[in-house]
Amino acid sequence: MQSIRPANIPSNSSMDVTFRCDLGVRGEDFPHFWEHTVGSGHATLALRADWQAQMRRAHDELGFRHVRFHGLLDDDMGTLIDQDNQPLYSFFNADQIFDFLLSIGMRPFVELSFMPTMLSSNGQIIFHYRANVSAPKDSGQWSTLISKLVGHWVDRYGLEEVRQWFFEVWNEPNLEAFGSGKQEDYFQLYAATAKAIKSVDIQLKVGGPATAANAWIEEFIAYCSQNSLPADFISTHHYPTDAFGKTGDDTETQLSESTRSVLREEARTARQQAGDRPLYYTEWCTSSNPRDPLHDEPYAAAFIVKTVMEARGLVQGYSYWTFSDIFEENYFPSEPFHGGFGLMNLHGIAKPAYRAFEMLHRLGTEILFMQGDHPTVDSWCVRHGNVLTVLISNFALPRHPITSETVHIELKNAPRPATASIQRVDTENANAKALWVGMGSPEYLNPAMVERLHSASAMPEQEQTVTWRDRTLGIEVTIPPLGVASIRLEFAPFA
Template sequence: MSASFSVDLNGPTRPLPHFWEHTVGSGHATLALRADWQAQLKIAHDELGMQHVRFHGILCDDMGTLVSEGDTFFYSFFNADLIIDYLLSIGMKPFVELSFMPTTLASGSQTVFHYGANVTPPRDPAQWSVLIRKLITHWTERYGLDEVRQWFFEVWNEPNLTAFGSGKQEDYFNLYRYTVEAIKGVDKALKVGGPATAANAWIEDFLTFCKDNSLPADFISTHHYPTDAFGKPGDDTEAQLAASTRSILREQASDVRAKVGELPLYYTEWCTSSNPRDVMHDDPYAAAFIVKTILEANGLLQGYSYWTFSDIFEENYFPSIPFQGGFGLQTIHGIAKPAHRAFQLLHQLGTDLAMVEGTHETVDAWFVRGDQKSQLMMTNFALPRHPIATQEIQFTLAGAHPPSQVTIQRIDLEHANAKRHWEQLGKPDYLSAAMVAELKDASMLQEEHLEFSHQDGSLTLRVSMPPQSVASILFCY
C-alpha cells in the first residue's frame, strides 16, 4: 500500500459546520437579472446548499440606483429589488457588497471593468451617506427588519488594490465610517463589516481605526487566492502556484483568525487562482484543491465564499467558449465542472468530524460520522510542477458494525469531468442543445459499490487515488 489511514469510531470528534455554504460569489449585479444566471444560482442553492450570494456593483450606474440631471438626484431601487426578490424566492439571501461609486457622487473618473465601475471616493461623503441611508431604509420597509437583519453589508471591494480604489487607506476608512454610521442609523442590529481587502490586507489597521473611532465592525471580511504574492512579476499562473504551498490558504486564515479574535470572519472571495482564464478552473485539479482547502479550514471561519458559482461573468468580456477557464463552478451553459461536483460531495457530509490517523505527501483523508451513514473524503492533490502519482490507499475503521453497503463517488480525469468529454468532441466553440445534454450527463457523479472486509469489529477497504482526484466513500447502516 502507498499509504494507510485509520479511524477509531470510539475516538473524539469535533463539529463540522458547513461554513463553505454560507456564501458564494458572482460577477456583477446586473447579471442577476438574467434568467440563465438565476437558473444556475438555484442549482447552486439546491445542489450545493449555498445560502447567500455576493456580487459587485449594486450601486453602479447600470443598475440605475442613483443618477442625476443637473442638481437633481434620481434614486431607483427597482432593479436591486428584483434581484433580492428572486434570491428570497429560492431561499437565499444577499451578502451585500456596497460598491461601486455612482458617477453622480464620484470625485474622479477612474473606472474598472468593461461596465465602467467608478472606483473613486465620494465627492461629498454626506451625499454618499444619504444614498446608503435611503437604500437601507427602503429595504427594511420592503422586506422587514427581521429579514434584513439576516443580511450582511460589506463596505466596498478590495480597496487596497489601485484597480478598485483610487484613494488611500484613509479614504477607505472614512468611507467605512460614513457607511456604517448610515446603516446603524437605520437599525443598530444590521450587520456591517470590512475591510473587504485583497490578500488579507489592512485587517489590524482596520480594527485599530474602528476601536479608536468607536465604530462598530460586526464582522471581518477579506479575500485570498493561492496565487497572491507568489512567484515573480510576469509569472504565469502555473508558476505562481508552483511557488505556493499545499496548505497556504489555511495558513493565512489561521494568521487572520489570530488577529481578529472572536469576531466573525468571512472570506468573501477565494478560488483555485485569481486568473479569470485559468484552464485548471475547469479540471479535476480544482475539485481536489477545493475539498482539501475547505476541510482543513474547519474551525477558522464563519463563511468561505467561493468565487464564483457560474461562468456567466463579464468583468472584461463575455467569452462564448464552453470551457474557457472561468472562475465558475458551472459553465455558461450550466454544465457542472469538477469543482461544482466537489461542492456537491461536501454538501452530502454530516457535521461530526472524527480524528483520522495517517499522513501522506499528497493524500489527505477526513471521516464524518452519522447515525445512518458516515462518509470518508479523500483527495490526492499537489500543486503544479510538484510530484504526484496514483496512490493505493488502505483505510481501516475500528469499532465499526458491518455496513449494509459501501459506495464510492469519484472526481478525476475519468469521472465527473465534462471538459474531457468536450475535448473528445473536438472542442467545439458553440454547442448544440444535444451537446449540452451530453456534456451535462458526462458531468454527473456516478455511484459504484466498493468491496470491503469486516473482522473483529474493524472494517478495511482499499482505494486507488489517481493524481488530482477526489473520492467520497459512503458507509450505509
C-alpha cells in the same frame, strides 16, 4: 451497493498509504461554513434568467445560503443616477434580485459598491462593465444614498429579515485598481457607510475591510475601536497566487511557487488578527486568473476539497469565487470551457469543482479524528447518524511530484455496513471538459452536445468493496493524481 468479505488487517500495515479512524470515539462539530456564501460577478447579471436558474440549482444541490456580487450601486443598476442635475433614486432592479434570492431561500451578502457616477470624485473605472471605483466627492451624499437604500430594504423586507443580512463596505480597497489603495481613504468611506447603516437600525451587521490578501485587518479593527465605529465582522480575500512568483509570471508558475496549504496558513493568521469577531472570506478560488484552464479541470476539485477541509474552525464563512461562468469582468465569453471562475459553465454544465462542493454538501456534521499522513493524499471521516463518509483527495500544486496512490482506510469499532458506495472526480470521472476537448473544443454547442456534456459531468454512485472482521472495516481505493473520492457507508440503525 457493496461487496463485503472477511479479512485480517494487521495493526502495523505496510500498505502504501494508510489512514485509521476509531468510530467509537466521539468527534467534533463540523458546521458547513463554506455554504454560508458563494460569489457571483456583476449585479446586473442576477437579472438574467440563466443566472437565476444556475443560482437556484447551486442553492438546492450545494446548499449555498448567501450570494455576494460587485456593482450593486453601478449606473447600470440605476440605483442612483443624475436626471437633469437632480438625484434620481431607483431601487427597482436591486429589489428584483433580492426578491428572487429570498424566493429560493437565499439571502444577499451585500457588497456596497461601486460609485454612482453622480457621486464620483473622478473617472477611475475598472472591468468591462466600466465600474467607477473612485471615492465619493461628497460623503454626505454617499451617506444619504446608503441610508435611503438600507431603509428601503427594511421597509420592503422587514427588520427581522434584513438583520440577517451582511453589509460589506467596498471591494479590495487596498488595491489601486479599486480606488486609491490608501487606508485613510477607505477608513473614511467605511466610517460614513457604517454610520449610515446603523442610523437605520443599530442591529444591522456591517463589516470590512474587504481587502485582498488578508490586508489591513489589524489596522481596520484598531481604527474602528479608536473611533467608536462598529465592525460586526471581518472580511477579506485570498488566493493561492497572491504574492507568489515574479511580476509577469503565468498562473502555473505562480501556483508552482506557492505552498500546498498556503490558504490554511493565511486563514490562521487572519483568525488571530480578527480575534473574537466573525471572519468571512468573501473571495477565494484555485487562482485569481479569470482565464485559468485549471478552473475547469479535476485539479480544482482536489484543491477545493483539501482547502475547505483545512479551513475548519478558522472561519465563519468561506465564499468561493464564483458559482457560475455567467461573468463579465473581462468580457462576456462564448467558449464553453474558457477557464472561468464558475462551478458551472455558461450552459450550466457542472465542472469538477461543482462536484467537489456536491461531495462536501453531502458530508455530515460530526468530524472524527483520522490518523495518517502522506505528501499528497489527505483523508477525512465525517459522520451523520448512521451514515459515515470517508473523503479522500490526492493533490499537489503544478510542477510538484504526484502519482496515483492506493489508499487503505481502517475503521475501528465499526458495525457491519449495510451499503457501501463511492463517487469520484478525476480525469476519467465527472470531467465534462475532457469530452468537450474530444469533440474538437467547439466554441458553440448545439442541444445534443450540451446533453452529452451534462452526462459526462455526472457523478454517479458506484459499488465499493469493503472488508469487515472483528468490528474493523477496511477500504482500499486507488486515487489518481488530482483525484477525489467520497466513500459513503450506511449502517443499520443503532439499538
